[in-house]
Amino acid sequence: MSLTAEQILASHKANIETLFGLTTKAFEGVEKLVELNVTASRAALTEAAQHTQAVLGVKDAQELLALQAGLFQPLAEKTAAYSRHLYDIASGTGAEFGKTFETQTADAQKAFANLVDSAAKNAPAGSETAVAVMKSAVAAANNAFESVQKAVKQASDVAEANFNAVASTAADAAKSAAPRKR
Numbered sequence: 001m002s003l004t005a006e007q008i009l010a011s012h013k014a015n016i017e018t019l020f021g022l023t024t025k026a027f028e029g030v031e032k033l034v035e036l037n038v039t040a041s042r043a044a045l046t047e048a049a050q051h052t053q054a055v056l057g058v059k060d061a062q063e064l065l066a067l068q069a070g071l072f073q074p075l076a077e078k079t080a081a082y083s084r085h086l087y088d089i090a091s092g093t094g095a096e097f098g099k100t101f102e103t104q105t106a107d108a109q110k111a112f113a114n115l116v117d118s119a120a121k122n123a124p125a126g127s128e129t130a131v132a133v134m135k136s137a138v139a140a141a142n143n144a145f146e147s148v149q150k151a152v153k154q155a156s157d158v159a160e161a162n163f164n165a166v167a168s169t170a171a172d173a174a175k176s177a178a179p180r181k182r
Helices: 005-056 061-121 128-181
Strands: none
Touching: 005 061, 061 128
8 A cells, every 4th residue: 555645745744743742842841941041140150259248248257258158058958949940941842842742653553553554455465464464573672662661651650769768868958068068
């Protein structure tokens, strides 16, 4: 069985729509990253100016040490928050790409299965074994792909859990370290 011009055109149209959709998602992710970085830079500049003013008003070394020690906890918390936002943007954009990829793959698998079924119905007598082998290979490929998708999902979940644990530990360490320095 061969593809018709309409089927090929529809496939190209769908692929172009998917490409533009993914490009839009990629730009949205970049916009979020730029916004995050501009906000973080603005906050860092403001805090640096405030800290500089505070340092200039210090009367003795002990006050300077206390001021410096008080700087580290908020810095650690802000770094953890920035990392969390960065991770959220990256994982959100990645998830959008993943959903699109899964949808496209599922559609391609269905179309290929339909093509195999159609070819099997129109196959000459005596080719049942070849058709069965082809169907078995398609089923095995689909199962392998689903296994890979599940493994990637599990790995992503583990990575996110590890990231959350590290961020939480870092924030807790910063909170507990700040009182000791004072």
